[in-house]
Amino acid sequence: MKVYLASDHAGFPLKLGIIDFLKRNGIDFEDLGTTNLDSVDYPDYAKRLADALQKDTNAFGIAICGSGNGICISMNKFPHIRAALCWNVELAQLARAHNNANVLCLSGWFTPVYTAHQIVKTFLETSFEGGRHQRRIEKIGQLTK
Numbered sequence: 122m123k124v125y126l127a128s129d130h131a132g133f134p135l136k137l138g139i140i141d142f143l144k145r146n147g148i149d150f151e152d153l154g155t156t157n158l159d160s161v162d163y164p165d166y167a168k169r170l171a172d173a174l175q176k177d178t179n180a181f182g183i184a185i186c187g188s189g190n191g192i193c194i195s196m197n198k199f200p201h202i203r204a205a206l207c208w209n210v211e212l213a214q215l216a217r218a219h220n221n222a223n224v225l226c227l228s229g230w231f232t233p234v235y236t237a238h239q240i241v242k243t244f245l246e247t248s249f250e251g252g253r254h255q256r257r258i259e260k261i262g263q264l265t266k
Contacts, residue, residue: 122245123180125173127153127166129192132185132229134158135237139183139227142238148245167195171202174223181245182224189228196224200262208232213240217247219254 124143128136133155143150153169155161163186170182178201186192189206196204204224205216208231216222225244227237 122148123177124148124150124183124245125153125170125177125180126150126183126185127170127192128155128185128229129161129163129166129187130155130158131187132163132192132227135227135229135232135234136183136185138234139185139237139241142241146242163192164195167192167198170224171196171199175199175201180223183227183241184224185227185229187228187230189226189232193224193226196226203258203261207240207244209236210239210243213244214247217244218250219257221249221254221258 126136140152153173154166167184170184174180174182184192184196184204193204193206196202202224203220203222204226205220205222206226207213207216213225
């Protein structure tokens with residue numbers, strides 16, 4: 122399993138905490154930026170992450186901005202992305218099991234690092250249930266045509 126991470130400046134501190142978690146758990150990852158607290162635009166980093174996931178279709182993404190909303194909206198502009206803004210473990214589990222989300226979006230301002238670790242763990246360990254949910258995922262794909 123590979124995880125790509127991207128954040129703007131507001132998500133940068135939380136991203137560092139998630140990188141520490143990934144390292145401690147032996148999870149392969151690549152940080153696509155930003156690399157500091159200097160102001161940047163989250164759509165630029167959403168594009169970097171979407172491009173990486175288009176090339177590596179079996180990977181997951183984690184996207185972080187201040188509220189989590191802006192980068193999530195940006196991620197969902199790409200047809201191969203199903204990004205979900207998750208505030209707790211239950212939402213992360215449902216995002217994977219029911220929506221087959223491939224990008225986890227988090228709020229850098231409102232998500233404590235320990236909570237983020239639990240959300241990331243759940244997101245990465247939960248499988249897509251398929252079945253009736255597959256039909257719905259296919260309909261989502263048809264919306265972009």
